[in-house]
Amino acid sequence: MNLLNSNLQGAAPVVFAQPQAAAGTDNNAIPILRQYLRIALRWRYVMLGAIAACFLLGLIVTLLMTPQYAASTTIEISRESDRITNFQGVERDAGIADQEFYQTQYGLLESSSLSERVAMQLRLVDDPKFFEMFGAAEDDPAFELTDGRYPASGRTKRQRIAGEILRDNLSVDPTRLSRLVDVRFTSPNAAFSAKVANAWAENFIQTNLERKIQATSYGRNLLQRQLAEAKDKLDQSQRQLVGYASAAKIINLPAQSGGDGTTTSERSIVVDDLAALNSALAQATASRIHAEARYEQGGRNGASIEALGNQAINSLRQRRAELAAEYERMMTQFEPGYPAAKAIKSEIDQLDRGIEREENRVSSSLLAGYREAQERERGLQAAVDQLKDDYLNLRRRSIQYNIYQQEVDTNRALYDALLQRFKEIGVAGGVGINNVAVVDPAKVPDQPSSPRLLINLAIALLAGLGLGAALAFALEQMDEAIADPAEVERRLGLPLLGSIPKVEGETPKEALLDRKSDLVDAYLAVQTNLAFSTEHGVPRSFSVTSTRPAEGKSTTSLALATTLARAGKNVILIDGDMRSPSIHHLGGVGHERGLSNFLAGEDDIESLLFSMSELGFVAMSAGPLPPNAAELLTGDRLALLISRLLKTYDHVVIDSPPVMGLADAPLIATRVEGVIVAVESHGIRTSLVKTALGRLASANARVIGSVLTKFEARKAHYGYGYEYGYGYGRTTEADAKAA
Structure with a gap:
C-alpha cells in the first residue's frame, strides 16, 4: 500500500517533512499587515508608477486649468422690516419661523428668476x-450668429441658459449664528465676478421690493421709475427704427385691410416692381421665342409663312414657272445655244435673282423682328436682375431693421404691461423699510481662487496611492506564478517533494560533484521524501517530466540518479527525450546509439549504455532522433526495456520530455512506477501545470509529487511570465545544451 498518492488519483496527500532549504512559510500564519507589506514591496514599481503618473497628471491638469476668480458680496437679511414709529420694539427670539424665513431667503437667492433677471440686466x-x-453649446440654433448678433427668436432660451450658468457658478454661504450671507460668484474674469456678485445683491433687493410693491409707496415710486424708463426705451427704439429705415432707404407700403376682414402685412415697393417686371419679362420671352421660330423657319429655303404669302414673290415664281416650262419645251427641239432659248434662259436667271432678293428682304425683316424681341427681353432681364439684387440687398438691410422692429415691439409690450399694472395699483396703506441691505460690496479679486496647486497635487498623490494599491492587489490576484514552496500543494494539489535552489556560476554537474553544495542537500531531501512514496521505498522505476522545456527536469533526473548512486544503489539514467536529448552531453559522448535503437528492435542493451563514473551510475542516451518518437513509445518495447533493466539495476530513472504539446511524456509515464513533476519557481503559470497534470491523469499515470526548481528565496513572491510551444525539439544543438 502506497504511503503517498497524488490528489489526481483521488487519495489524500501525505504531508512530508521538508528540508530547511525547501521550507516555506504558511500564508495563513502571516499577519495581515505583513501580507499587505509583502504585496506592496512586490509590486512597488507598479505603485510608484501609478503615483508618479497621477502626480504628473494632476500637475499637468492644474497647470492647464483656467484660473478662476471668486468675488463675494456680504448682505444682511433682517427677519422683519423695522417700523419707523416703533421705537420701543424689541427683537423676537429666533425660532422655527425664523429658520423657515431664512431658508426661504436662501432659496430666493438661488432662484432661477433672480439669475435670469441678473442675466437680462x-x-x-x-x-x-x-x-x-x-x-x-454653440450647436443650438439660438446661438447662431447673424451679422455678429444672436437671433431674437432664441432670446428666451438663451435667457434660461444664461441663468443656469450664473446659478452653477454661484454659492450662497450663510454666516453661522448671524443674519449675514455671503453671495459668492466664480468665473475666469475677476472684474466680471465682482460685477455679477454686486448685481446679484442689487437685484435681490429689487425683487424683494417688487414683492412689496402692492403695499408700499416705495414700490409705487419704483414702478413709476420703471414706467418712465420703459417709455424712454420705447421712444428711443422707435427713433432708432425710423432713423435706420431712413438711412437704409427702406420703404414699406402700409398694411391694408381686406373686405373679408383680413389684414395684409407691410410689403416693400421693390417686391411690387419685381412682380410687375417679372410678368413683363415672361411676355417678352414668349415674344422672343415666337420671333425666333419665325426667323428660323424663314431661313429654310424661303419656306417661311411671310415668304409664301408675299404677292411679289409669288408673281415672280409664277412667271419663272411659265418661262421654265417654255424653256423645257424648246430644249426638246433646239440646242441650248439657240438664240431664243438663250433669251428665255437669261430671263429665268433674272427672275431667280429677283426672287432671291425678295426672300432676303423678307428674311431681313424677320431677323430685325427677332433681334428687337431679343433686345427687349435682355433689357427686361437686366431690369429684373437688378431688382433681384435690390431685393436681396433690401433683405440684408432688413435684418437689422427687423431687429430694431422686434426691440420696438418688445419695449411697447413692456411699456403697455407696466402702464396697465400701474393703473391697477392703489395707494398702499403702510410705509415699510427694506429688510435686505448690502454690508460689503464685492471687490475685484487680485488672486485666483482656483486651481490650488498644492491641494491638487496632494489629491493626485492620494489618488495615485489608491490606484497603485488597487493595481497591486489586482495583479496579486491575477498572478499565477508559484513563489513559495507552500503554494505548490495548495494550488496544484500535489505533495511537495522538495524545493531546489537556483544554481548560478556553475553547471548542475559541477554542483553535484560538490557534495557540500546546496543543490546536493536539496536533492537529498527529495530522495528522502521519495523513500516514503511506496512500500518498498524509492520507486524502482520513475520518470521526471515538466510542463514545458527548461524547467529543470533533466537536472532533477540527473541529481536523483546521483544521490541514489551515492546511497549505494545501482542506478541507470535513461534519456527519454528523443526530440531534444541532453544526457549524452553530460557524459561527453554522442547519441548515435541509445534508447531509440532498442525501441526500434535492437536487443543488445549493453552496447547502448555509457558510464558516468564521476557521478557513479550508468546512462543510456536517447539514440538517433527518430522521425516520430511517439510511434516508438506506443509499443511494448519500453516496458520490456524497463523490466530487463530492473533485473540488473536497483532503480531506473527516465528523463522524460515535457508534457505540453507532446504525447511522449504520458506514454512513458504509463510504463514506470511513478512520475515526478518539475515545477519552475517564479516562472510557470499554475493553469499550465494543472493542464499538464490533467494530461497525465488522463493517461492513468501515477504522479508521485512535485519538485520546485530554480527557487530563489530573495525573489520570493516575485513572478515571471513564460510561454511554451510545440516547437520543442526543433531548436539548435546549443539550445539543447542549455536545456
Missing part, C-alpha cells in the same frame, strides 16, 4: 463673449 443674454467664457 447685465445684457448677458445677447453677449457672445459671456457664453464663450463658460463654454455654452
